Amino acid sequence: MADLTLAPRTPLGHALPEQHNIGGFALTEVVDTALGSLTVRAGQSAAVADRAAAAGLPLPGPACWLPGAPYAAFWLAQDSWMIEAPFASHEDIHRHLRGLFGDTASITEQTDGWARFDIRGEHLPALFERLCPVDLRGLAPGHATRTVVEHIGCYLIWREPGRISVIGPRSSAAALWHALETAARALA
Amino acid sequence: MPGKGRAWIDQQNDVTVKDVKLAHQENYVSVEHLKRYTTLGMATDQGKTGNVLGLAVMAELTGRPIPETGTTIYRPPYTPVAMGALAGRSRGQEFKPKRLTPSHHWATEQGAVFVEVGQWLRAQWLPRDGETHWRESVDREVLATRASVGICDVTTLGKIDIQGTDACAFLDKAYANTFSTLAVGKCRYGLMLREDGMVFDDGTTARLGESEYVMTTTTANAVGVFRHLEFLRQCLYPDMDVQLISTTEAWAQYSVAGPNARKLLAKLVDQDISDAALPYMGCAEITIGGLRARIFRISFSGELAYEIAVPTRYGDALIRALMAAGAEYEAVVYGTEALGVMRVEKGHVAGNELNGQSSALNMGLGKMVSKKKDSIGMALSQREGMVDVNGYRLIGVKPVNPAEKLTSGAHFLEKGADAVAASDLGWITSTVHSPHLGHMISLGYLKGGDARRGQRLRAVNLLAKTEVEVEITSPHFFDPEGDRLRG
Structure with a gap:
C-alpha cells in the first residue's frame, strides 16, 4: 500500500466545518452524515420494503423525511430515497446498503455529491421565504422537498421545529453558503 | 382637434388622434379595447405620458366625460426605478452561483487563469514565473504533457450512475454504438444521437459491474444528457429495469496523461496498473493509500492516460499528492486551453464540432452507428440527405x-x-x-x-x-x- 494519507476537505474547502452565527440564526456546515441513494429495481418493491423494515430503515412517502438510527431517509422520487447514516460508522454507505438490499435496489454513494448546511433559529419561515418558494408556515417538521435557492437546486429537510438542513450541490457550496449568510444578515 | 397633420398622443407607441378616431369608428370604444386596438399606454411609461390625452379624445368622440369613459390598469413601476434596484443583489459576482472544482484552491494558489464552463470555473492555463503571454503557458503545458506527464481536473465532465438489470440494453438504445458487448472492467467511447439523427453528445461509459455503469458526458451537456436519459427511461422504455442518478459532484476526477503517467500513478495506487493488469480502455476499483478510488484508462489527449477518481472531499489532497509524486517527472497541470490543443492535434471532436447540426458521418464516425440494433436517432441518421x-x-x-x-x-x-x-x-x-x-x-x-x-x-x-x-x-x-x- 502506498505510504500516503489524503486529508479530506469540507465542501467549503477547509479542514474543519464552518459555523457562523448571524442574528438569531446559527449556520453550520455538517459533514458527519453519509448519503446513499436507494432506488427500487423492477418488481422489487415488496422485497425492498421488507428488508428496510427488518433493518429499521424508514422509507418515507413523498415530501417527507423520517429520522432513525442508524438510518434516516428522505423521499427523492417514486421508489427512490436518499438514505442518511452516521459518517463515522457508515463512511462506505454503499457497501452497507448493498449488504441490506442485495440486488433488489440500485444503490449509489452520494456523500460527496452534496454540501449540507443546517440552520437553527426561531424565525425560519421568514428566512426561507427570502431564499426559496417554499412557505414553511403551511408545513411542519418532517417535511422534505426539492427547491431552488439562488439558482441552486437544493433539498430542504425540516428536521425539528428550530432546525432545517439545506442540502445543495457540493461544487456550489460556497455560493449557497453565501446566499444563506446574506439572507440571515438581512433579518439580523 | 385644432391644427394640421398628425397629432401624437402616445409618443412611445406612436399613437395619434387619428388612431383613436379609427378605433372609435371600428367600435373599439371601451378603454380596454382602445388600448389593445391602438397600443395606447402599452409602452414602458404605461400610459403616464399619453393615456389621459387618449381617453379625453375618446370621451369627446363618444360624448361622455372622462370618468365615465374609464381608465386602464397601469402596471408598475409607477415611478422611475433604477435597473439596479430590480436586479437587487444579482449583479457582478452575485449574478449567478459558481461551481468550483476540487482542485480550485490548489489552482488558485498556482495563479491559474480561470474560464467559465457552464457555471464551473476551470483552470484555462496556469502561468509560471516569467510567462507573460498565454501561449507560452499553454505551449509549455502541452509539450510537458507529451514529453512526460500532465494532470488535468476533469471533474466537471458529467457522470451518470446507471444501474439495473436492463442497464446494458438501455445503453444500446441511448448510444448509437453497441454497449451490450462491453465486458465488466472495460470502458468504451459512446456516441449519443438525437432522435433526428444528429449527434447529441459523446463520452466514455465504464462497466463497473454486471448491471452497474458510469457514463461520462461533456461538461456543457451534463444536465441535458441526464434529462434526455430520464425521458428515455420514463417515457420510451418504461418497462426497462434501469435507474439513473448523477454522481458528477461526488467524485473528484483527474486525467493523468503522458508517457510517464503510469509511473506516476504507480507510486500512489496500491494495485498493479501495468499494461497487462489494466490495458487500454480498462477500468477498475482501486485504492490509494487504502482510500477507495476508481481508475479508467482512457485518453482524450492521445497520450498514455488515465482518469483517477476519489470521493470529492479528497480531491484537493489528491492533486497535491499527484504533483508531489510527479515532481521527479516534472509533472505539470494543464488547463482547458492545452486540453483543446491536444484534442485538435488528435482530431477529437468537441463543442465546436458537436454543434447540433452534425451527424456521426459528418464527424467521420459514421461507422459507429450500428445498424444491427435500434437506437435513438439511428433510423433518421440514414436518411438520404444525411448519407x-x-x-x-x-x-x-x-x-x-x-x-x-x-x-x-x-x-x-x-x-x-x-x-x-x-x-x-x-x-x-x-x-x-x-x-x-x-x-x-x-x-x-x-x-x-x-x-x-x-x-x-x-x-x-x-x-x-x-x-x-x-x-x-x-x-x-x-x-x-x-x-x-x-x-
Missing part, C-alpha cells in the same frame, strides 16, 4: 505558409471563387497553435472532405478580413496510429 457522399466531413486544415494564422469561422472557397454563400464549401470549427508542428492547425467541416485531402483551398473570413491558402489534411495531426495511448 450524401458530398456532405460535410471532418477534416484537418493547415496553412500552406506556416507563418499564417487560421481563424475559426473562416469558410472554404475554391481558388477564384467569389466569397458568397453559393460558393461555400464548409468552415473551420476549431483552431489552435500546435507547438509540435510549429504552426496553427484547425479542424473543420468540408463538403466531400474525405476526397479533398491534399487539396489546396482558400479559408476566407469576411468578419476578420482574412484570407489564407490552406491545405486539407486528415484530422489526425499527431500519432494517427494511436501507438502512444496504447503504450
Whole structure:
C-alpha cells in the first residue's frame, strides 16, 4: 500500500466545518452524515420494503423525511430515497446498503455529491421565504422537498421545529453558503 | 382637434388622434379595447405620458366625460426605478452561483487563469514565473504533457450512475454504438444521437459491474444528457429495469496523461496498473493509500492516460499528492486551453464540432452507428440527405505558409471563387497553435472532405478580413496510429 494519507476537505474547502452565527440564526456546515441513494429495481418493491423494515430503515412517502438510527431517509422520487447514516460508522454507505438490499435496489454513494448546511433559529419561515418558494408556515417538521435557492437546486429537510438542513450541490457550496449568510444578515 | 397633420398622443407607441378616431369608428370604444386596438399606454411609461390625452379624445368622440369613459390598469413601476434596484443583489459576482472544482484552491494558489464552463470555473492555463503571454503557458503545458506527464481536473465532465438489470440494453438504445458487448472492467467511447439523427453528445461509459455503469458526458451537456436519459427511461422504455442518478459532484476526477503517467500513478495506487493488469480502455476499483478510488484508462489527449477518481472531499489532497509524486517527472497541470490543443492535434471532436447540426458521418464516425440494433436517432441518421457522399466531413486544415494564422469561422472557397454563400464549401470549427508542428492547425467541416485531402483551398473570413491558402489534411495531426495511448 502506498505510504500516503489524503486529508479530506469540507465542501467549503477547509479542514474543519464552518459555523457562523448571524442574528438569531446559527449556520453550520455538517459533514458527519453519509448519503446513499436507494432506488427500487423492477418488481422489487415488496422485497425492498421488507428488508428496510427488518433493518429499521424508514422509507418515507413523498415530501417527507423520517429520522432513525442508524438510518434516516428522505423521499427523492417514486421508489427512490436518499438514505442518511452516521459518517463515522457508515463512511462506505454503499457497501452497507448493498449488504441490506442485495440486488433488489440500485444503490449509489452520494456523500460527496452534496454540501449540507443546517440552520437553527426561531424565525425560519421568514428566512426561507427570502431564499426559496417554499412557505414553511403551511408545513411542519418532517417535511422534505426539492427547491431552488439562488439558482441552486437544493433539498430542504425540516428536521425539528428550530432546525432545517439545506442540502445543495457540493461544487456550489460556497455560493449557497453565501446566499444563506446574506439572507440571515438581512433579518439580523 | 385644432391644427394640421398628425397629432401624437402616445409618443412611445406612436399613437395619434387619428388612431383613436379609427378605433372609435371600428367600435373599439371601451378603454380596454382602445388600448389593445391602438397600443395606447402599452409602452414602458404605461400610459403616464399619453393615456389621459387618449381617453379625453375618446370621451369627446363618444360624448361622455372622462370618468365615465374609464381608465386602464397601469402596471408598475409607477415611478422611475433604477435597473439596479430590480436586479437587487444579482449583479457582478452575485449574478449567478459558481461551481468550483476540487482542485480550485490548489489552482488558485498556482495563479491559474480561470474560464467559465457552464457555471464551473476551470483552470484555462496556469502561468509560471516569467510567462507573460498565454501561449507560452499553454505551449509549455502541452509539450510537458507529451514529453512526460500532465494532470488535468476533469471533474466537471458529467457522470451518470446507471444501474439495473436492463442497464446494458438501455445503453444500446441511448448510444448509437453497441454497449451490450462491453465486458465488466472495460470502458468504451459512446456516441449519443438525437432522435433526428444528429449527434447529441459523446463520452466514455465504464462497466463497473454486471448491471452497474458510469457514463461520462461533456461538461456543457451534463444536465441535458441526464434529462434526455430520464425521458428515455420514463417515457420510451418504461418497462426497462434501469435507474439513473448523477454522481458528477461526488467524485473528484483527474486525467493523468503522458508517457510517464503510469509511473506516476504507480507510486500512489496500491494495485498493479501495468499494461497487462489494466490495458487500454480498462477500468477498475482501486485504492490509494487504502482510500477507495476508481481508475479508467482512457485518453482524450492521445497520450498514455488515465482518469483517477476519489470521493470529492479528497480531491484537493489528491492533486497535491499527484504533483508531489510527479515532481521527479516534472509533472505539470494543464488547463482547458492545452486540453483543446491536444484534442485538435488528435482530431477529437468537441463543442465546436458537436454543434447540433452534425451527424456521426459528418464527424467521420459514421461507422459507429450500428445498424444491427435500434437506437435513438439511428433510423433518421440514414436518411438520404444525411448519407450524401458530398456532405460535410471532418477534416484537418493547415496553412500552406506556416507563418499564417487560421481563424475559426473562416469558410472554404475554391481558388477564384467569389466569397458568397453559393460558393461555400464548409468552415473551420476549431483552431489552435500546435507547438509540435510549429504552426496553427484547425479542424473543420468540408463538403466531400474525405476526397479533398491534399487539396489546396482558400479559408476566407469576411468578419476578420482574412484570407489564407490552406491545405486539407486528415484530422489526425499527431500519432494517427494511436501507438502512444496504447503504450
